[in-house]
Amino acid sequence: MFDDFLFRALIAGIGIALVTGPLGCFVVWRRLSFFGDTLAHSALLGVLLSVAFDLNISLTIFTVSSMIALLLLRLQKTTNLPSDALLGLLSHSSLAVGLVILGFLSFIRFDIMGVLFGDILSVNVNDLLAIWIGGAIILLVLWFIWKPLFASTVNYELAEAEGMHPERVNAIFTILLAALIAISIKMVGLLLITGMLIIPTTMARNLSNNPKQMVILSIIGGLLSVFIGLYTSFEINTSSGPTIVVVALILFILSLIGIKKRNYG
Amino acid sequence: MTNNPNVLVKITNAGIQKSGKWLVKDVNLEIHRGKIVTIIGPNGSGKSTTAKIVLGLHKKIEGNVQTFTKKISYVPQKVSIDWTLPIRVLDFMVLTEDLKPQEINDALNLTGVDHLISRNLRDLSGGEFQRVLLARAIAKKPELLVLDEPVQGVDFAGEVALYGLIKKISETLNCGILLISHDLHVVMSATDYVVCLNGHVCCSGTPVDVARDKHYKELFGDKSSQLLSIYEHDHDHVHTADGDIVKNNV
Numbered sequence: 001m002f003d004d005f006l007f008r009a010l011i012a013g014i015g016i017a018l019v020t021g022p023l024g025c026f027v028v029w030r031r032l033s034f035f036g037d038t039l040a041h042s043a044l045l046g047v048l049l050s051v052a053f054d055l056n057i058s059l060t061i062f063t064v065s066s067m068i069a070l071l072l073l074r075l076q077k078t079t080n081l082p083s084d085a086l087l088g089l090l091s092h093s094s095l096a097v098g099l100v101i102l103g104f105l106s107f108i109r110f111d112i113m114g115v116l117f118g119d120i121l122s123v124n125v126n127d128l129l130a131i132w133i134g135g136a137i138i139l140l141v142l143w144f145i146w147k148p149l150f151a152s153t154v155n156y157e158l159a160e161a162e163g164m165h166p167e168r169v170n171a172i173f174t175i176l177l178a179a180l181i182a183i184s185i186k187m188v189g190l191l192l193i194t195g196m197l198i199i200p201t202t203m204a205r206n207l208s209n210n211p212k213q214m215v216i217l218s219i220i221g222g223l224l225s226v227f228i229g230l231y232t233s234f235e236i237n238t239s240s241g242p243t244i245v246v247v248a249l250i251l252f253i254l255s256l257i258g259i260k261k262r263n264y265g
Numbered sequence: 266m267t268n269n270p271n272v273l274v275k276i277t278n279a280g281i282q283k284s285g286k287w288l289v290k291d292v293n294l295e296i297h298r299g300k301i302v303t304i305i306g307p308n309g310s311g312k313s314t315t316a317k318i319v320l321g322l323h324k325k326i327e328g329n330v331q332t333f334t335k336k337i338s339y340v341p342q343k344v345s346i347d348w349t350l351p352i353r354v355l356d357f358m359v360l361t362e363d364l365k366p367q368e369i370n371d372a373l374n375l376t377g378v379d380h381l382i383s384r385n386l387r388d389l390s391g392g393e394f395q396r397v398l399l400a401r402a403i404a405k406k407p408e409l410l411v412l413d414e415p416v417q418g419v420d421f422a423g424e425v426a427l428y429g430l431i432k433k434i435s436e437t438l439n440c441g442i443l444l445i446s447h448d449l450h451v452v453m454s455a456t457d458y459v460v461c462l463n464g465h466v467c468c469s470g471t472p473v474d475v476a477r478d479k480h481y482k483e484l485f486g487d488k489s490s491q492l493l494s495i496y497e498h499d500h501d502h503v504h505t506a507d508g509d510i511v512k513n514n515v
Contacts, residue, residue: 029350151360154344154352161320161339161411162361202349209351209385 006234008128009120009187013226013244015131016184016196019138021219023180024201025211026173029153034084035072035174036194038091039181042068043190044098046182047115052105058130058182065178068094073171118189118241120230127186134183138176145169150211189241199248200225206255221251271297272333273409273441279318279328288314290465292328296409296441301432303444303452306462306484312445313342315462316413319443334409338402342413342445344394346386354382354389354397362405372404373397375430377423391418399427403434410434410442428455461485 027036046061068090075086102112114122142149152159152166159166181193188196200221201214208214229244273296280290289311296302296319304312317323318330320339346352358369373379376396381389389397399415412431416424432455435442446452453459459475461467461484468480475481 029347031347031349147361153350154346154357154360155341157317157320157322158339158341158344159361160322162337163335164361205349205351210353210356211351214351 005121005123006230008123008125009230009240010226011128012120012123012131012187013230014223015128015135016180016187017200017222017226018219019135019180020184020196021200021204021222022139022142022215023177024197024222025204025215025218026149026153027177027197028201028205032177033194033198034087034091035069036177036181036197038072038087038094039065039069039174039178040185040190040193041091041098042094043181043185044115045094045101047185048098048101048105048110051108051110052101057186058134061185062179062182064094065181066175069174069178070171073174114189115185116189116191117239118185118187118192120187120240120244123187131183131187134179138179141172141176145172149173187241188244192241192245195245195248196222196225199245199252203248203252203255206252206259221248224251269297271299273298274319274333274443275331276319277329277331279315279326279330281314281318281323281326287464289318289462290327292318292460292462292466294319294460294466294469296443298408298441299435299439300457301435301442301444301455302458302460303446303456304460304462305446305452306467307447310463312447312462313413316411316443316445320411332409336406336408338405338407338410340395340398340402340410340412340415342417344398348387352386354378354384354386357386357397358382358401358404360401364404368404372400375403376400376427392420392423395419396423396427399430403438406438406440408438408440410440412442413445414447415444416446425451428452431455 027033042065043061046064047057049055049064050057050060072086072090075081075090076083079086081089102110111119148159148164148166148169149172151162151164152169156166180197181190184193184196201218203221204214204217208217225244225248229247230240232238232247233240233243275295277293279292281288292311292315294302294315304315306312314323318326319332320337321330321332354373355369358364358372364372369382370379373382376399378393378396378400381393381397386394386397395416395418399412402410402412415431416427419427428451431442431444434440444452444456453472453476456472458469459472460469461475461478461481463484467484468475468478470478
């Protein structure tokens with residue numbers, strides 16, 4: 001069964017949707033969508049370093065993205081620049097450095113489109129292992145830090161006063177995001193991973209009235225996008241990554257009907 | 266004094282500077298089990314800042330803060346809930362500690378909002394929201410309760426009742442309470458120790474001592490000794506734009 005490329009793509013997609021659902025909720029609640037973009041852009045640097053030095057691709061992306069994430073946390077503390085400016089700085093510098101390195105690597109055959117938009121159909125068994133084992137670890141850690149992370153999302157000072165260590169859980173959360181990007185870049189691509197994080201989650205927000213419900217609906221939205229997107233891309237012969245995101249967008253538009261009834265609660 | 270097992274927090278000569286200006290300076294204060302300490306003072310006098318120093322939320326402070334408890338509840342002055350986050354009163358009650366349904370209901374019942382348990386936080390009125398904040402803080406049975414203007418937006422009858430409740434909580438839970446208020450008149454009856462703050466401690470003591478204190482009279486006006494006073498703010502000194510204190514007659 002694992003010989004069938006479509007089946008492998010489906011298993012990979014399910015694994016990623018299970019993780020993007022809950023992480024995406026925190027990204028939206030904490031207004032971190034641009035931060036997700038920054039990490040994804042820095043992943044290009046990771047991919048190129050792994051190609052240049054023949055390193056494990058997921059581990060290299062994870063290391064580079066985590067370092068960028070921790071660098072951002074450090075810069076936020078030590079400079080007075082607003083967060084969005086810092087994010088733009090890191091995002092585009094890492095992208096630019098990555099592209100310059102790409103120029104030096106002309107001797108290597110390198111599929112830049114695959115990195116930008118993902119190639120879900122090239123997923124091999126090793127990638128599946130990375131997604132499912134990595135994904136399981138991410139969800140497990142998230143489970144452990146859920147309460148302090150959620151409390152510091154609602155009110156940072158309240159969480160800190162009541163011993164929830166918001167600074168520590170924030171750092172852990174950004175590393176989880178970096179890990180998600182590392183395992184999913186090959187499949188979804190660095191330009192679209194934030195879409196997978198945000199779009200099913202915003203759809204879920206339109207339909208939910210409590211945090212757990214929003215997480216569950218966000219996972220369901222991600223899974224539906226993967227199922228329908230993969231099937232459609234196979235039938236009408238389009239790129240799988242973008243098709244999945246387009247399906248997520250359609251689900252979001254449909255959810256607006258639900259929100260009208262709620263009248264923006 | 267630090268050997269006293271009833272002391273929950275002791276701050277000594279605490280102060281904090283921001284861009285070269287003192288937000289508060291030379292604050293000394295102790296919070297004891299079963300006692301209510303109230304900080305009063307005009308806007309911008311450093312009341313919330315002092316509360317945050319007590320809670321350890323300010324890192325770069327002068328002076329010393331010793332905390333002898335970890336069971337702390339905090340009602341911040343302002344909590345805003347983002348639209349992207351759907352959260353009911355029920356979810357908010359267990360924000361930092363898991364509670365039994367009975368404990369949640371009891372606490373909401375005490376502050377008179379048990380009927381709102383499945384409502385979304387964003388749909389509550391200001392007064393209802395304050396009652397939920399207070400319920401959450403007492404539901405986890407803290408040893409130290411820090412309340413930053415806990416009754417803002419609550420109607421007058423509710424205000425008196427909630428201060429009564431706060432007094433009762435300090436007795437039943439035997440917890441120390443730091444209460445910040447500018448509703449001088451109602452607070453006086455429900456407090457054991459008062460600190461008048463105006464960038465520094467103007468005067469402090471029992472409500473009776475403070476009401477007799479000349480600094481207090483200068484700060485709040487003579488009529489304040491009748492407790493139900495019209496708020497007046499009269500000084501022996503003025504504050505310059507950078508926070509320095511200048512005596513009137515110097």
